[in-house]
Amino acid sequence: MYLYTVQMSNLLEKISIKFFQFRLRLMTPKYPKIKGDPKITLDCLGSIYGRKYFSPSMLRSSPILVSGGVGEDISFDIEFITKFEAKGFLFDPTPRAIKHIENAKEFYGSEPNQMYSDSGEQDIRSYNLKSINSSNLNFHSYALLDSPKVVRFYEPLNPTHVSYSVQNIQNQFSENGSHIEVSAIGPKEVCELVKSNQIDVLKLDIEGSEYLFLSSCFESRIYPHQILIEVDELHFPSFKSRKIAKKIFSLLTSNKYQLIYIDGFNFTYILEKSARSSQYYEPASKK
Numbered sequence: 710m711y712l713y714t715v716q717m718s719n720l721l722e723k724i725s726i727k728f729f730q731f732r733l734r735l736m737t738p739k740y741p742k743i744k745g746d747p748k749i750t751l752d753c754l755g756s757i758y759g760r761k762y763f764s765p766s767m768l769r770s771s772p773i774l775v776s777g778g779v780g781e782d783i784s785f786d787i788e789f790i791t792k793f794e795a796k797g798f799l800f801d802p803t804p805r806a807i808k809h810i811e812n813a814k815e816f817y818g819s820e821p822n823q824m825y826s827d828s829g830e831q832d833i834r835s836y837n838l839k840s841i842n843s844s845n846l847n848f849h850s851y852a853l854l855d856s857p858k859v860v861r862f863y864e865p866l867n868p869t870h871v872s873y874s875v876q877n878i879q880n881q882f883s884e885n886g887s888h889i890e891v892s893a894i895g896p897k898e899v900c901e902l903v904k905s906n907q908i909d910v911l912k913l914d915i916e917g918s919e920y921l922f923l924s925s926c927f928e929s930r931i932y933p934h935q936i937l938i939e940v941d942e943l944h945f946p947s948f949k950s951r952k953i954a955k956k957i958f959s960l961l962t963s964n965k966y967q968l969i970y971i972d973g974f975n976f977t978y979i980l981e982k983s984a985r986s987s988q989y990y991e992p993a994s995k996k
Contacts (some may be wrong), residue, residue, distance in 0.1 A: 718739055738744045738955040741968050749979065750829060751950060751970055754792065755785030755827035756835075762970045762977045766935075767957045768793060772909035775933070776800065777853040778916065780871045781809045781830045785912070788976050791840045795910075802850045802862060802891035805871045809833075810848045817841050829871065853915050854893035854988030855925035861888040874941075896926040908933040916941050920957050934983040936966060941972040 750766040752857045759782035774797045776786050783799065790797045799810070818840050852860060852875055863875045864887045875893065899905040911926075911933035913919050919938055926932070940957055942950035961968075961978050970977040 711905045717891055718773070727942075729996050738951050738958065740971065741958050741962060743971065744967050745969070746967075747970055749765050754788040756782060756831060757783045757827050758782055758829045759831070760823075761785045761912060761975065762972055763789075763935055763937055764969065764977070764979055765793075767979055767983060768909055771795065773903060773905060774798065774912065775903065775908050775909045776912040777922070777973055778803075778872070780806050780914075783809070783813065784825060784831060784836065784850065786846070787836045787838065787841060789844050789910070791837060792853035795845070796827075796903075797846045798829060798899070799846065799901070800851050801848075801850045802893075803873050804873060804889075807850050813838065814843075817843070825872075833867060847902070851859050851898075852893035852918070853899070853913070853922045854918055855921040856893075856895040857898055858893050860893050863888045872916050874916035874918075875908050896922065896931045897931050910935045910937065912937040913964075914939040914941070917953070920953055920960065923957070927960070929955060932964070932980055932982075934980050936961065936978040937975065938978065939975045941974070 748766065751762055752765045753760050753762045755761055761897050769824075772793055772795045774789055774795050776783075776797060776799045779786065779801045779802065786797050786799055787793050790793055801807070801810075805825065812833050813836065816833050816836070818841075819834075819837050821837045823832060823835050824941050825831060853864060854860065854875060860875050862875055865872055873889070900908075908931070913922065913936065917920065919940065923936075923938075938957070938961075942954045942955050942957075965981045966978040967981050968976060968978055
């Protein structure tokens with residue numbers, strides 16, 4: 710009897726695992742295919758947690774970086790600005806992100822004296838801020854959305870996590886939950902702050918608001934040359950998340966963006982029109 714009970718328990722556990730895997734497959738959208746091109750090079754900057762892949766061969770001289778959702782790891786942004794003599798515009802209304810940037814300002818002009826952490830919480834002293842100043846790193850405590858408005862910004866379910874969400878993505882898109890109110894802006898307002906609609910690299914990690922922001926970008930005829938997007942819906946599998954992720958992939962494809970790399974839930978896209986232009990085949994910097 711004992712052996713039978715153990716066997717049944719093992720069988721039920723296997724069935725449960727198989728069912729979970731099957732349900733997960735149903736809730737995970739099919740990824741778009743990567744299109745390789747020998748003319749398009751790839752590089753990676755940032756910590757293990759904050760790393761992003763992009764194409765240096767697709768950068769203009771003194772490129773513009775718009776980075777939405779920076780949290781407590783701005784390693785990619787710092788390295789990109791330094792390596793390519795770029796102008797960076799960072800956006801995040803998260804309380805801990807605001808504090809992180811304020812702390813970083815105190816170390817502008819300083820070299821790092823320790824290694825990056827593997828977590829998403831970097832010590833300011835791990836950044837190479839020697840070339841960083843208030844002219845090449847601009848921070849704004851706005852959420853990125855489709856248009857200017859005041860919105861609810863929901864706290865993460867785990868209080869040790871840094872990321873808030875307008876969409877309450879961690880709680881199945883519920884309209885209930887602890888939150889603060891923050892100001893959001895759309896792509897047009899971002900371009901007004903940047904003083905250009907020519908964005909070389911758009912990095913998005915905005916906890917479920919990516920589709921709204923990108924839709925408004927394209928409706929306003931704003932087409933960043935590269936889009937580095939973390940599809941946050943994939944972290945929280947559900948049928949609604951699957952639907953939104955599919956819409957993001959479809960939106961980028963229909964607006965002539967080409968997928969060139971996938972790293973976990975991070976997707977690197979380039980604008981096909983830019984890829985065909987010879988002016989982008991020379992790296993902006995070889996530092």
